[in-house]
Amino acid sequence: MLSILCSKKIWLIVSTSFLFTAPAFAGWEVQWIDKFDGDGVNWDNWTAQTKANYNNEVQCYTDDDFSDARNYDVSDGTLKIIARKKTQNCATLGGQQKTWTSGRLNSKDKQEFQYGRIESRIRFHNLEAGSWPAFWLLENRIAQQPNKGDNDFSHWPSAGSGEIDVWEWFSNQPSSYITNFFNTSGCGSEYRYTYPNGAQDVLDWHSYAMEWSVNKIDFFIDEHLVVSQDLRSCTQYQEPMFALLNVAMGGMLGGVIDPNLQQVTMEVDYIAHCKVTSINDEQYCNESTSVADDSSDDTGGDTSTPSNAGSSAGSSSIWMMISLLLMNTWRRRDGFSGRKG
Structure with missing residues (x-):
């Protein structure tokens, strides 16, 4: 009994x-956190993925966190990823002509995670059409920059290179954001969360999080459970993943860009990875954990x-x-x- x-x-x-x-x-206890407290990107945590060219997007990703036209601005305790309207031949993409510059950071080979809670506090500064910011994860064997040759030869979205989107927003459908999965194992599905106040909500600070275990993944906004996905029959997402923060312009989801738009900004307060611990009862995974x-x-x-x-x-x-x-x-x-x- x-x-x-x-x-x-x-x-x-x-x-x-x-x-x-x-x-x-x-x-929870923090295993890793970037609070963006300095005056530039901490390159011990991040790589600027300058060779990314996907989805018919129109931006040239740079590693510029220092010039007057920089695409990464770390100041006042936050990271700003800034996309700027500028036509140029993108050197890192073989001279392809692009009409915007922007930033895409990933933590591959530097900060990687398996299970636990991955959380970031984000706000976006623009509602004009054409932008496509995201906070997401990829499995660490994907054949993308940086390439160390440490078995990172898998191609998206096969085993070792699957994707999970924690927060993906696009201004042509601004009242909601996407959580989603891309893999070859039939794991998970897309779910769109509708902001209570519509598009205006994306301009406010929100904490977006994913709790990941062997059997399921839960997504949250501000501690509110958005959706739970069953992974019990999933053969992917059983190995470390890394985080990405980026702003894409145009392309498949960004769509037609407002012709008057000159600049858009994604602002990040922190990003953290936490694991369960028995030594405290802290319910959050943030700067105070x-x-x-x-x-x-x-x-x-x-x-x-x-x-x-x-x-x-x-x-x-x-x-x-x-x-x-x-x-x-x-x-x-x-x-x-x-x-x-």
Whole structure:
């Protein structure tokens, strides 16, 4: 006979002879965060992906974070990725003529993640037609810049190069944003979240997040669950991924660009990766979340399941079963709670 009493701790009674106290529900701890506190891009975290040329887009991506016409501006505690109207022959694309410059950062080979929560706080500054900003992930064996030759020979969206979009917005359909999957394993599906106040909401700060475990991926805006995707039969997304932040112009989703548009800006407050830990009960993954140290009690592996440090081997399996049943309720928060302004 098993009885359960829920409060700040869960007491489990197995028959009449075995009593133990399970730990409080686990929280998050930061494994990596970029707060954009400096005066330029931290190239230890990022690569400017200057050789990207996809979807009939019209921008030339640069690594410029220093000139008067820079495409990356790190100042006042945020990153601004700025797309600028400028016709030029793009040297990194073999001299192709492009009509805009812009920025695309990825963390490949520098900051990569497997499971946990990946979150960024973002606002976009423009509603004019033609822009296509995104916060997304790719599997780390994709054959894209930077190419180290470390088995990164897979081509999108095959195994090793699948894509997950956490926030993808385009100004020609501005009242919603996309979460989506691209892979060859039939995993996940597109879901479009409609902003409560329509297009105007994209101009405000929002925290966009993805919680990733072996069996599912949940997407959030400001701690509000947007959609949950079942990965139990998925053969991809079982290896590290890296983050991307970019602003594309025109192309398949950007569409026709407003002829009067000269500049658009995507502003990023922070981007963070967190894992579940048993040493705190922090519910968020942001600039205020505790940062892991080498001695922290990190769960590792499938971070959807809180760890149960200190309990016996016999009780551990029971606690794992109970935590799996409850994990979808203890951490779900309704409504918006992201910072604004």
